[in-house]
Amino acid sequence: MAKLNFGGTEENVVTREEFPLSKAQDVLKNETVAVIGYGVQGPGQALNQKDNGINVIVGQRKNSKTWDKAIADGFVPGETLFEIEEALERGTIICYLLSDAAQIALWPTVKKHLTPGKALYFSHGFGITFNEQTGIVPPADVDVFLVAPKGSGTSLRRMFLQGRGLNSSYAIFQDATGNAFERVIALGIAVGSGYLFETNFKKEVYSDLTGERGTLMGCIQGIFAAQYEVLRANGHTPSEAFNETVEELTQSLMPLVAENGMDWMYANCSTTAQRGALDWWKKFRDATKPVFEDLYKSVATGFESQRSIDSNSQPDYREKLDAELKELRDSELWQAGKTVRSLRPENQAVEA
Numbered sequence: 001m002a003k004l005n006f007g008g009t010e011e012n013v014v015t016r017e018e019f020p021l022s023k024a025q026d027v028l029k030n031e032t033v034a035v036i037g038y039g040v041q042g043p044g045q046a047l048n049q050k051d052n053g054i055n056v057i058v059g060q061r062k063n064s065k066t067w068d069k070a071i072a073d074g075f076v077p078g079e080t081l082f083e084i085e086e087a088l089e090r091g092t093i094i095c096y097l098l099s100d101a102a103q104i105a106l107w108p109t110v111k112k113h114l115t116p117g118k119a120l121y122f123s124h125g126f127g128i129t130f131n132e133q134t135g136i137v138p139p140a141d142v143d144v145f146l147v148a149p150k151g152s153g154t155s156l157r158r159m160f161l162q163g164r165g166l167n168s169s170y171a172i173f174q175d176a177t178g179n180a181f182e183r184v185i186a187l188g189i190a191v192g193s194g195y196l197f198e199t200n201f202k203k204e205v206y207s208d209l210t211g212e213r214g215t216l217m218g219c220i221q222g223i224f225a226a227q228y229e230v231l232r233a234n235g236h237t238p239s240e241a242f243n244e245t246v247e248e249l250t251q252s253l254m255p256l257v258a259e260n261g262m263d264w265m266y267a268n269c270s271t272t273a274q275r276g277a278l279d280w281w282k283k284f285r286d287a288t289k290p291v292f293e294d295l296y297k298s299v300a301t302g303f304e305s306q307r308s309i310d311s312n313s314q315p316d317y318r319e320k321l322d323a324e325l326k327e328l329r330d331s332e333l334w335q336a337g338k339t340v341r342s343l344r345p346e347n348q349a350v351e352a
C-alpha cells in the first residue's frame with residue numbers, strides 16, 4: 001500500500017502497479033462474482049470484470065429490459081445470466097448493485113444465501129451505515145466491504161475501454177475470512193478502478209451524499225440557474241446567458257481546472273477576470289457555506305437517506321423522477337443549451 005501526501009495529510013492508496021490485474025485474477029480465481037442488478041453500476045462493473053477475465057455472472061429479473069440488455073452485452077442465460085436467486089446461490093462474492101432503496105426489499109432473499117465465507121460487496125456505504133432504516137445487517141461469518149467508483153458506471157466503463165481507470169474508494173466493514181483485504185482490492189482492480197482510496201462505510205456515504213447534493217450535482221445546477229436568471233432579468237439573450245454560465249465553463253475553463261488546478265485556469269484568463277474572480281470567490285464561499293453545513297447535518301441525521309428510501313420505494317418513483325428531469329430539460333436554460341450544443345462541430349450532423 002502506498003502512502004501518499006495529500007496537501008499535508010498522508011493517506012493509504014492502492015495502485016494498479018502494486019496490485020496488478022494478474023494478482024487480482026489470482027485472488028479471484030476460485031470465486032464466482034455475482035453482480036446483482038444491471039442498472040448503471042451493474043453493467044460497468046460486470047463488463048469490466050468479464051473483460052478482465054474474472055468469473056462473473058449477472059443476476060437479474062427475467063422479462064425485464066435490463067435482462068435483455070445483459071444479453072445484448074454478451075451475458076448468456078443459463079451460463080452467465082441468471083434469475084436473482086440462482087445468481088445469489090451460485091455467487092461466492094455478491095455484488096449488491098440494486099438501487100439503494102431496492103436493496104431493502106431484496107435483503108431477506110440475499111441474506112438467506114450468505115453462507116459462511118461468502119462476501120457481500122457494495123458500491124456505497126448506504127445500506128450498512130443507515131441499517132436502522134434499511135434493515136441490512138449481514139451475518140457475522142461473511143466478509144463485507146465496498147468499492148465505490150467515484151463517478152457514474154457509464155464513465156467507469158468508458159474509462160476502462162480507454163485504458164484509464166476511474167478512482168474508487170474502498171472500505172472493509174467486516175473481515176470474517178481474514179482475506180477481506182485481498183478480496184476487496186482484487187475486486188476494485190477487476191471492476192476497473194485506477195486508484196483505490198481507503199475509507200470506511202460511514203465516511204464514504206456521508207461524503208458521497210454531500211457531494212452529489214452539493215457541488216457535483218445539486219449546487220451546480222442551483223448556481224447555474226441563479227446566474228442565468230439574473231442575466232436574463234437584465235436583458236441578456238438566452239444564448240449569451242447560457243454561454244457565460246455553462247458552455248464556457250464545461251468546454252473551456254473546467255478542462256483547465258481538471259488539468260492543473262484552479263490557479264492554472266485563473267492564470268490562463270485575463271488579468272481583468274483574475275482580479276474579479278479573486279475578489280468574489282470568498283463571497284460565494286461564505287454565502288453557500290451555511291447551506292453546505294445544513295446539507296451535511298441533513299445527511300448525518302439520516303434525513304437524506306430516509307427521503308431517498310421513501311421516494312425511491314414508491315411504485316411510480318421512476319415516472320415521478322422522469323417528470324422532474326423533464327422539467328429541468330424543458331427549462332429555458334437547458335433548451336438554450338440544446339441549441340448551443342448543436343453548434344459544436346461533432347454535433348452538427350446529429351442534433352438539429
Ligand SMILES: NC(=O)C1=CN([C@@H]2O[C@H](COP(=O)(O)OP(=O)(O)OC[C@H]3O[C@@H](n4cnc5c(N)ncnc54)[C@H](O)[C@@H]3O)[C@@H](O)[C@H]2O)C=CC1
Binds near residue numbers: 038061099106126
Ligand atoms: N449510478 C452510479 O453510477 C453510481 C451508483 N453507486 C451505487 O451503486 C449501487 C447501484 O446503483 P445504480 O447502478 O445507480 O442502481 P440503479 O438505480 O441503476 O438500479 C440497479 C438495478 O436495480 C434493479 N431493481 C430496482 N428495483 C428492484 C427490485 N425491487 N428488485 C430487483 N431489482 C430491482 C433495476 O432493474 C436495475 O437493474 C447503489 O448502491 C448506488 O448508490 C455508486 C457510485 C455511482
Ligand SMILES: CC(=O)[C@](C)(O)C(=O)O
Binds near residue numbers: 150152153208
Ligand atoms: C456518480 C456518483 O458517484 C454519485 C453521483 O454519487 C451517484 O450516482 O450516486
Ligand SMILES: [Mg+2]
Binds near residue numbers: 208
Ligand atoms: Mg452517490
Ligand SMILES: [Mg+2]
Binds near residue numbers: 149208
Ligand atoms: Mg458518488
